[in-house]
Amino acid sequence: MSALLNIVQGTPILDLQLDGIETRKNTRFQDKQNGLIKLPVYQGEDDISGVVEVKMNKTKKVEHTGIRIELIGRIEIINDQKQSSDFMSMARELEPQGILTEDKTFKFAFTKFEKQYESYYGNTVRLRYFLRVSMNRNYGSKVQKEVDFAVLIPQPEIEEGPQAPLKLEVGIEECLHIDFEYFKSKYHMRDVVTGKVNFYLVKIKIKYMELAVIRKEVIGQGQNQQTDNETLVKYELMDGCPTKGEVIPIRLYLAGVDMTPSQKNISGKFSVKYILNLILVDEDDRRYFKQQEISVYRKK
């Protein structure tokens, strides 16, 4: 009955305006369900503040048991909502229980809130930050509004830290013997992967060599662990078959690839790894490959 009344009378509307949104930097994510989304970015010691507006929306009066705003950091397992969990949650009471008879605005602020993890929107998992304002009522359904935002975490400690090349010697006995080297093991998201491949012995007829960037999402732990691999790019490094002694350069611009920073065991829920896969394909389309993990960080 009351529901019916509500329909007739309308439901109050909650609106949330973030301060300084016009000037705040935005970032984009490719969300599995919602497609391309654009979110304001909060970093470092940024506060997040704004205004909540309650609009009566043709109702004469609203009886509520309290209006509150929460800042939530949540890890969602896309195909299994049950496994989702909040790693942070903060709340502010905007209005104690009472009756509203006209539109009203409330200011709110979470100063220097903790930014522990970086936002991430992947194939099987997402890590999102959002503000939720809600008005609970005894009668009538709960009214709430969520606004997503993004947290990005530059990693100057990696940027400035030591770099070691990734080197590996591989081969098949009497058939192929190469070593390859990526000059760095840590890359920022718009970095260039450079390196070289030395061919010491080539007895197979190589048709081409390519470099793939794979993103590996690992969710769950132990026996329940699941992995999702996505090849983000395949990049031909070499056309034709070299002879022994040839050195082929590697150069891949990550700017053209949809990169995020690597994530390691975030809240015990998930990891995101980046793998460089060097693949040799012979004339019979047999593939010889070697994968190497690299670490990707966000530049300041």
Next chain:
Amino acid sequence: MDDDQEKYLEDARKVVKEQAYFMRASLDKAQLKDALRYSSAMLSELRTSLLTPRNYYMLFMQVFDEMRILEGYFKEEYRRGRKMQDLYESVQHATYVIPRLYLLITVGSVFIQTHEIGAKVILADLIETIKSVQHPLRGLFIRYYFLKMCKDRLPDTGSEYEGEGGNIDDAIEVIIRNLTEMNKLWIRMQGSKEKSRRERERLDLKVTIGENITRLSNLEGVSLETYKSKVLPKIQEIVVSSKDVISQGYIIDCTIQAFPDEYHLNTLEELLRMCTTQLEPNVDIKNIFILLMNRLAAFALNNDMNNYNQEIDIYTMFKANIDKMLDSNNQIEFKNLLDLQVSFLDFTLKCYPNKSEYINSILKSCCRLCQKQNENDFTEECQKNIVKFLTLPLDTMSLSILTMDEYPNLMKYLPFQKKRQVAIKICQAVVNLHQVIHDYQITQELLRFIQPLLITEADYVDIPEQEFEEEQQLVARLVHLVSHQDLEQQNRILQSFIARFLKGDIQRQRYTLPASIFALFKLIHEIHFNNQELFSNQQLTKVTLFNQIKSLIELIQPNHPELALRLYLNFLLAINEVDQAQEFNEFTYDIGSGIISIFQDEIGDSNVKFTTIHTIMATFSKLTCIEAENYDTLASNATSQAAKLLKKHEQATGVLNATHMFYNEHQKIPQRVLECFKKALKIASSSIGQNPKLVYVYICILNKYFYFAQHIEVKEQDILEVVKTIQEKLPLALKDNDDQSKRIKIYWNNTVEYIRIKKKGGLFGFANINV
């Protein structure tokens, strides 16, 4: 297979055309991103493995043209403010190597032009990146594209890219690196299967490799010094380390062609040493040497080699290296070595025309080479080369070559026909150079070498008549070149020719003896007028020479009476010139009688007879070397021979012309002249009845009367008589209106005109002539 090829090519071209169309359309709309996408699709056609090198080249050129458009657009974009750095990076996002690199090179070339970044940086980056293409064919072409695109963007000395963009060393470095890589790819094409097809395909692609050398040679900064210290050593390194026959040969070849002669001259030693000691055994060193020598020889012709010779002894360098090849290497074919020797000889002749010891030394090497061969190694081609070898020096060294010890040794390796060829070449050389033959020793050698033309020996081979005639005439011309200040020497040389000619048969003598006879005439003339003293020498007297000439003509007479007759007539004139004293009266008379008897007995053809008798009479009329009585006999005999000619008009004109034997600057016997007139008239009148055209003879007689009337007394009555006869018979003679009649008419009209003029002058004998 070929059908497929056509289809593959056609398909690929179609795609290129299509994508190029879209690319241009996008450029027109200033949609760079789309344009890049379409150009990438177009360039992807070059990823094919289906096409043969030739067809791939066709496709490449089509794409190349389109890429020029894109390049132009990039330049515009830059002017409009686009950052080339960004473009340079963004084209590298392309997934596939081939389109990525073609685009990168294109952007890179524009990037260099902006001067925002040093040319050498971009070039080094490009050259490094291109290593990604390891497929031989595609690799060669992308590097060829690189060469084309960076052609004018190298930090060459004096170029706008020098300085910040690097210097000549960087420019050389880039190209050398490219050459090194291209050479490796090119060699890799060889593979192991289908050797000949692969080789063919490789040769189809050689220009792409050669382009590197061309670039190097076009660099302003590559001075002689730079070439010597930086370019050649690198090229040498590439060549030597490649160990590939085709590549070694081609790159050296290119290098020789591309750089100036002067550079080669100054690096000759290195170059030659590399060729003889560092190349694979199958490399055609011969061709390389030949090329080098031809270049240097041409250079020598245009420059004063003395400036160079002092510092660089080219001959010795070549000689040492060639000899090394001759002696050491058994793998090089004999014919190739001969070829090489010929070129070397040619080179030496051009560069060192005065060094006969050089020539002899080369001849020696060649002999040594020939000695080592088996008989059946001397193929047609080899023989040709030996002929060349023997004849080449003739043009510059002429006969002195004949005195070289090794010359005959080489000749012996030739069969008859080739020997004859050499002989002809020798003769031609002497004749064409108008070389005076004045050395007895050389003459002996010469005669030895041209023996095949002089005597029929066991290995003789018949040749067509015309060739034979030409050849013998050539020999005959040699005789005329004999000359010596000392006439005794001249005679000696001449006699050695004659002695050799006498061993040849009459077929040859027909050509050689007349020449010898005339040479003897000349000698007699010179003895008589220049050097009376010689007569003290018993060996060289007129008698001997006269007798010799007579006997020579007698040799010819049986087979060629007409020729003999004419030689006798010339002989008469020759004697007449030197014997005013009539010392040889009887001898001369005998000759004259001999002429008459040959005429009478051995000349059958009536036409020949008619012309010959006139020659005889004309010759006789000149003679003063004979006493009157004998002369009269000869003249009378000639006259009676004239009267015996076949046709009446011939008889009449013959006799009429005999008049000149009796009245001329030496003889003045009017009586005999008139007798001739009488006789001529008699012959004419006896036949004019049957043949009115004999009126022609009458006109002749009339004119002859006019001539003699100036010198001797001619009866006017006789003249009038002749005129009367002419006027009577003329209408009849002209009736036919044929050629003969026309001639008569013209002659008569001219005569009438003459008479008119003379009448006006009131000269004797004309007054009463009415025409």
